[in-house]
Amino acid sequence: MKDTVITARRKKTEVFTFIACIVVAIGLNIFAIAKYNTAWSELYSQIVYVLVIGCIIYALWTVLRLVFYGIIGLIRRL
């Protein structure tokens, strides 16, 4: 089995991507509070759900990226 090297650049990209996902989740929460006219205290009271949703978005985004780069790699090999 080959050693895998995760570069500092990759790590930085992933951290930024994750932060972006959390920001998107917070944005969704703000949108939902405004849309359903619920209490603004949900900005912090629902923080656990927001973090979970952020993780889900990050996971989905990762799957999308893997599929995208997989296909690109395949095309390049051909």
Next chain:
Amino acid sequence: MEQKTISRREFLKEMGLVAGVSLLASSPWFSAFAQEQETQKEKARLAVIGTGSRGCFHLNMFVRDPKCEVVAICDDYRPSIDAALKITPHANVYTVYRKLLEDPNVDGVLIATPLHLHREMVEASFQAGKHVFCEKSLSKTLDDALAIYKAYQNTDKVLFVGQQRLFDPRYIKAIEMIEQGVIGPIQGIKTFWYRNNDWRRPVPSPELERKINWRLYREFSLGMMTELACHQVQLGSWALKELPNRMMGSGSLTWWKDGREVYDNVSILYLYDSGVRMSFDSIISNKFYGCEEQIMGHEGTIEPEKGKFFYETIPPAAGILQLVNEAEKGIFESIPFAGPSWVPETANKNKGEFLIGEKPKEDGSRLTDRAFVEAVITGKRVEKLVEEGYYATTLSILGDQAMQEGRIIDYPDEYKIDYLNHKAPSALAPAAPENV
């Protein structure tokens, strides 16, 4: 035998309430415990007349109360005496209640005989200078109920009535919530008591049938009205602070056609001047819905037997959850051809919340007995308790009359006493002209 006193503080703790002040306001009868610290070393010497099933139930409470000493029992049926002696072996035994009343060691008596005997026993007890706890229903007739009330007015002794809901923490909390407007103005009260049993007790020999199964015969009882309705209709006056002036109903014998004379299937409506109605329904051949009182306010419903309350509108889920839910629906639910034009209005699935934070453990009987012991020691009467018991009894009797006669009954003026919206006839009569 474990003896345990309950202090007012413990009682409040039991109810999950920190501040007892507002609670006291909704439960005047709870004032019986006001001096419970000062009476710590005193004892009420009690006797039980009628040691059948309910009498023994009370005996079991009394022997566990360190402030109480059961000095005598009375019954005219040997098996009942034997059952009582198992609970309180050292009590003096009487078979004639008037002899018991001559016993100077007795401060108060609890009467748990069939209700047609209550009047003579209560009157004789007061005459003998005893404090009295009379089991519900106070009586089988309106005249007897009024006579008991008058006897009470003409003595300075204490009278308790076995309406234990008045001492039940769930009910006290429910009334407090109603008074605070938590469920909004009451729009109606539905009470029901369903069982599936014949209500018979085994009889060792046929000549004892009427003595043992007295509940089933009109000579002694009005069946479900005096036995069950009596507890539930009392809630109406307590919750609404109003007494009904009209009643109508229908009763029949649909299942237990075994020679009994009382109905096994009844339905009554009590009509209040405010337009609100309270219903009582009872069938003893189907127990699916059990026993409950549903107090329906504009903003919520209380079911004190379950110990729960339900708001009409449940607060919406958090916005983010609604958003996720909507997205999920959009993804997984197929698009209908057309929305339904009619949706059945089935009962609300709202699970509600417990009135006192947890599932109810017992009814108010234990506290009623403890309050009686306190009242016998202090000699202090408990406000409104007798009036609540009086109206629970008369409304049950009038409900039966409405069913028997198949007509709408007006509450007769001559049986009104000064309570809530009712005025005793003497209070209504024009004042006699003053001598000049």
